[in-house]
Amino acid sequence: MKKIKSVTMFLLLAVAFTACTENMNYKDAEVRPPAGMLFPVDGYFLELQSGSGAAINFSWLPGASEDGYPVQYEIVFFGTPSGGRELGRIDAGVKTQVAVSHKDINRIAGEAAIESGGTGTLYWSVVASRGLNQSVSDAVPYKLDVKRLLGFNFIPERLYLLGTGTEAGTDVSLALPFRVTGDGEYEIYTRFSDGTFLIVDDPANPAHSYAFAGGLASETANPAAVPGNGIYRIRLDFNVKSASVQLVSSVNHWLCYKSELSPMTYEGRGLWILRNYYLDANDYWVAVPAGSQDDRYHFRAYIAGNPWPWECFGPMNAGEDGKPASIDAKEYFYIKTYPSTSADQWGPKFKYHGSVCEQTVDIYLDMGGATATHWFVIK
Numbered sequence: 001m002k003k004i005k006s007v008t009m010f011l012l013l014a015v016a017f018t019a020c021t022e023n024m025n026y027k028d029a030e031v032r033p034p035a036g037m038l039f040p041v042d043g044y045f046l047e048l049q050s051g052s053g054a055a056i057n058f059s060w061l062p063g064a065s066e067d068g069y070p071v072q073y074e075i076v077f078f079g080t081p082s083g084g085r086e087l088g089r090i091d092a093g094v095k096t097q098v099a100v101s102h103k104d105i106n107r108i109a110g111e112a113a114i115e116s117g118g119t120g121t122l123y124w125s126v127v128a129s130r131g132l133n134q135s136v137s138d139a140v141p142y143k144l145d146v147k148r149l150l151g152f153n154f155i156p157e158r159l160y161l162l163g164t165g166t167e168a169g170t171d172v173s174l175a176l177p178f179r180v181t182g183d184g185e186y187e188i189y190t191r192f193s194d195g196t197f198l199i200v201d202d203p204a205n206p207a208h209s210y211a212f213a214g215g216l217a218s219e220t221a222n223p224a225a226v227p228g229n230g231i232y233r234i235r236l237d238f239n240v241k242s243a244s245v246q247l248v249s250s251v252n253h254w255l256c257y258k259s260e261l262s263p264m265t266y267e268g269r270g271l272w273i274l275r276n277y278y279l280d281a282n283d284y285w286v287a288v289p290a291g292s293q294d295d296r297y298h299f300r301a302y303i304a305g306n307p308w309p310w311e312c313f314g315p316m317n318a319g320e321d322g323k324p325a326s327i328d329a330k331e332y333f334y335i336k337t338y339p340s341t342s343a344d345q346w347g348p349k350f351k352y353h354g355s356v357c358e359q360t361v362d363i364y365l366d367m368g369g370a371t372a373t374h375w376f377v378i379k
Helices: 002-024 102-111
Strands: 037-039 044-047 055-060 072-080 083-093 097-101 119-130 133-136 142-147 160-162 179-182 185-192 196-200 209-213 216-219 230-237 242-255 260-263 265-268 271-278 296-303 310-314 336-339 360-366 373-378
Touching: 037 119, 055 102, 072 097, 083 097, 083 102, 083 119, 097 102, 102 119, 102 142, 209 230, 209 242, 216 242, 242 271, 242 360, 260 271
Parallel strands: 044 142
Antiparallel strands: 037 055, 055 097, 072 083, 072 119, 119 133, 119 142, 160 196, 179 185, 185 230, 196 209, 209 216, 230 242, 242 260, 242 296, 265 271, 271 360, 296 310, 310 336, 360 373
16 A cells, blocks of 8 residues: 555646646747837938937837746848848837937948948848747838948958058058047057158058048058158048048147146157146145145147147046046046147146155056057156
8 A cells, every 4th residue: 555655646746846847938929010110101211410329219019928027129221222231230129119220231231232421321220039939020021211421331440550650660560559439430649750650450460551631541551751840649530531640739638727838748659748836736726635635637638730739648537526546547537639629727636645645646647459458657
């Protein structure tokens, strides 16, 4: 009898375990596709702009999943109304709208073989997904006519400066790197002297090389004459083949409360130094307690062609009002440039770390690295 009961109990447990296991097996929920697209409307014409903030908002009707959980959306682009090869996807998360940058659309238009500066047609639809299951909108893909940016079809990941008139000379091991400031956008601070220059994507084995003249960048294998002797800031936007070339007459440390401008010395490769500077942050205002400090500062660069005589080199956050946690708080000292439109004595501003106040210091300003920054060395 005990043996029969044991066998019966074993069979019941086996059945229960099997049923439980089946219930625990994961199954992706079925997805109902988006019912249609809303904007841009079918046949919309979009002339792409090069500005970093240029974007267009795509929106569509929602899809759904059978388990009631939110679905994920992606915009998918094609070259033909019947679909076929995907040219690109843009993730929208769980929202039924997303801002797509003009530069992303320009890149996708290039995949559709639309010529730089030319006009052509893309088609877009929306994919809804839940887990591994995906469902494409039942609606016919919408037509989007675009006029591409007049830029280069190939956008290098990196750019370098070489040539007899550059700080690097012709030594590829000394090639001067541009800082990447955006998609297809580059910047460098450098000194030119008599001679020529060439911009390359790879100093040792360039596949693409460029020069500029008259505000335009062009692809060429021939070195070009430097714009003149002096220190320059060069900004390139390969999305529109533009080149901004500005003479930098001086870079200075600015002690806000004293309105004290201290010229810095250019050392090469985008680096300026103010040596043996006594950092007097004592505040001599009558209205504040004796011995208090006013520790606000930034840098001022006098650059030709600006509407105001100088630019402010300040913190990444224009409203920064805190102090660095230490003299080695690297991110606090990162630099962002602010074109000035008025004689603002105070901001945007950094604040000194207490360890450098009432000390003799060397101040380094590096505009030549992957991230513009500055630091202090106590003497």
